[in-house]
Amino acid sequence: MKRKLIDKLIEWKDKGKDSRLKPVLITGSRGVGKTYLSFDFGKSFFKDIIYINFERDSKLAALFHEKDPDGILDNISEYFQKPVSKDTTILILDEIGICDHAIQFIVQLKDRKVPVNIIATSSKPLEYIEYGQELKKCVEQLILYPFDFEEYLWATGYEWYSDIIREHYISNKKIPDIVHKELLDIFEQYLIVGGMPRAINEYINTEAFINISEQHNSILEGFYSDAENLMNENLHIKVKNIFATMDMQISKKNKKFQYKLIRKGATKNLYMDGIDFMNASNMTIKVQKIDSDQFKLYLCDVGLQLSMIKKGSIKTDQLEARKGLIENYIAQNLISGHREIYFWESNAQAKIDFIIKDCLNVMPIEVSTDNNTRSKSLSIIKNTYDIQKSIKISTNNFDLKNNIKYVPLYAVFCINENI
Secondary structure, eight states: OOOTTHHHHHHHHHTTTSTTOOOEEEEOOTTSSHHHHHHHHHHHHOSEEEEEETTTOGGGGGGGOOSSHHHHHHHHHHHHTOOOOTTTEEEEEETGGGOHHHHHHHHHTTTSOOOSEEEEEESSOGGGSTTHHHHHHTSEEEEOOSOOHHHHHHHTTOTHHHHHHHHHHHHOOOOOHHHHHHHHHHHHHHHHHOSOHHHHHHHHHHSSSTTHHHHHHHHHHHHHHHHHTSSOHHHHHHHHHHHTTHHHHHHSSSOSOOGGGTOTTOOHHHHHHHHHHHHHTTSEEEEEETTSSOEEEEESOHHHHHHHHHHOSSOOOHHHHHHHHHHHHHHHHHHTTTOOEEEEEETTTEEEEEEEEOSSOEEEEEEOSSSOOOOSHHHHHHHHHTOOOEEEEESSOOEEETTEEEEEGGGGGGGGTOO
């Protein structure tokens, strides 16, 4: 399962001639594939892999009780009966946030010659780890997100389609109808399976959706478990209560997050720390309204979100639920490009589902869940802010009219590369 982030790891490795190369820290939600990516990279580029999982084998934390980093590396080499070499060895420290001594080991390596290549992973956000801020200064941090749609194509044997999609995204020429329809079918698969490796593996192995929700529910249980492991029991309860509303939040007509769905009397002051934890853990994606403290909250993975809707006890509006799922899919694929995402409203006259920005451009993105792409919202925002270009996402084929770029749902990943 090829991941785009491996290119960043290769760049990091190629800087390895610098003896003061920082260790890498891969963060991301539980179940997103941090361990697999680390192993895949290690097997591809190093002779020896030394793997320590602090969550599964807590006794290995004792290897890090030495005060001197060299003594710690000697302990590791002796225990695993493998040499610790800059040229041939990679040390993988899985779920490092659990082991304070391992964090201190990384911190002590700062400004020293590092005799081994180190990748650490953490599902727990640095803000909630003791010495986490010190660790942040001593590592090169990379965030791993669920598979975007292009990575899903690679994993499921449709890799040739990614080049076709990218080519037509750039040219704005329509893809042949037979290919367009097949890609929309694969997109519908992705809405069900999502981008979590465990669910994708299940679908590849069985070629069926029957056990997908079971895989998703297991991942969600891992999220709940992470919240339970917080020292602050009050925060754990808040996170659990927020999760319980996620199916309702995106299935209603107004997709903005509403505290009243948590319970009567719930407010921002009471629950924002729970939302902050969920975002910091990459369990959720927060999309802020421009010039407002209002926001939308999506799950990190559309497949997880669909399974949560199916499991929910509240009857949902199917059309609104689908629109919410498609917005969730788009947010998930945009955030994987490390972009800041917003939405915009104009006194109830116009609504733009997503705004993305870089140093040069602001790009409004309007989403249609059917073939009807007529809307005044893009015209209003373009006239209000003198924006020249915009994007409409729908089930329709590629096109370009009046500086509006029409993008099919399956091509959202291309937006990250070309705005």
